[in-house]
Amino acid sequence: MMQKRKNISWFLGTLLMMVSVFLGATEAYALPVTGIVDEADEKSIRGWALNPSDPLAAVEVKVVILNQTSGQVAAELYTTASQHREDLAAQGTGTGDYGFEITVPWETYGNGAYLVEAYAAGQKLSGTKVHGVGVTVPVTTLRSLGTFRTTAYCPCRQCSGKWGGRTSTGTVATANHTISVDPRVIPYGTRLMIGGVIYTAEDCGGGVKGRHIDIFFNTHGESRNYGSRSAEVYLVP
Ligand SMILES: [Zn+2]
Numbered sequence: 001m002m003q004k005r006k007n008i009s010w011f012l013g014t015l016l017m018m019v020s021v022f023l024g025a026t027e028a029y030a031l032p033v034t035g036i037v038d039e040a041d042e043k044s045i046r047g048w049a050l051n052p053s054d055p056l057a058a059v060e061v062k063v064v065i066l067n068q069t070s071g072q073v074a075a076e077l078y079t080t081a082s083q084h085r086e087d088l089a090a091q092g093t094g095t096g097d098y099g100f101e102i103t104v105p106w107e108t109y110g111n112g113a114y115l116v117e118a119y120a121a122g123q124k125l126s127g128t129k130v131h132g133v134g135v136t137v138p139v140t141t142l143r144s145l146g147t148f149r150t151t152a153y154c155p156c157r158q159c160s161g162k163w164g165g166r167t168s169t170g171t172v173a174t175a176n177h178t179i180s181v182d183p184r185v186i187p188y189g190t191r192l193m194i195g196g197v198i199y200t201a202e203d204c205g206g207g208v209k210g211r212h213i214d215i216f217f218n219t220h221g222e223s224r225n226y227g228s229r230s231a232e233v234y235l236v237p
Helices: 002-028 086-090 157-163 221-228
Strands: 034-040 046-050 059-067 074-081 099-103 113-119 128-133 141-152 178-180 193-194 197-203 212-216 229-233
Touching: 002 059, 034 059, 034 128, 046 074, 046 113, 059 099, 074 099, 113 229, 141 193, 141 221, 157 221, 193 212, 197 212
Parallel strands: 141 212, 178 197
Antiparallel strands: 034 046, 046 099, 059 074, 059 113, 113 128, 128 141, 141 229, 178 212, 193 197, 193 229
């Protein structure tokens, strides 16, 4: 009799464990949030966001505005995606009540080019926009290539050996411009935006393999300060 009871509690314990593992797994496979930043103009930022796991709930959206030159965050604005969008309803996207529009006090951020990104449930929506304040920037949508490991180098012997400031494509390495890449992953001549700065892939290095980008700095101190960071990389058309 004792033996049997022991077996039952063992069975219940195992069952509980399996259920919690299963629940953990379902959470990991939660459907990703979908949505996009459609437009950023001098008045507002517009887009939509939907959580397919809970299509009747309005999603909280965080809009992040970054200075394209410095990479600094100019503002984080919050709104709820609950406006009716006939285009979404017409294409069969749930109720269609997933639109958002947020007024932006651009004039308070100062002149410059700004990147507009939006997040919902901790995930980035597609469609990064560029908006200029007092400057003209081409209206483009930057495509994210995802996260890369980024490191830094300089012309010193320790970083560049006998190459110095010369790149493998024959150019003179320039700060805020030159990056070293694995040309099998990023072809030479590709323009990438990292941390708000637009770089050109024009160098390679023995230690730069796969999804790794080495950023050129003028001095060893600056490159040492940069260290190693994971960064989202955008393809600039
Ligand atoms: Zn160095």
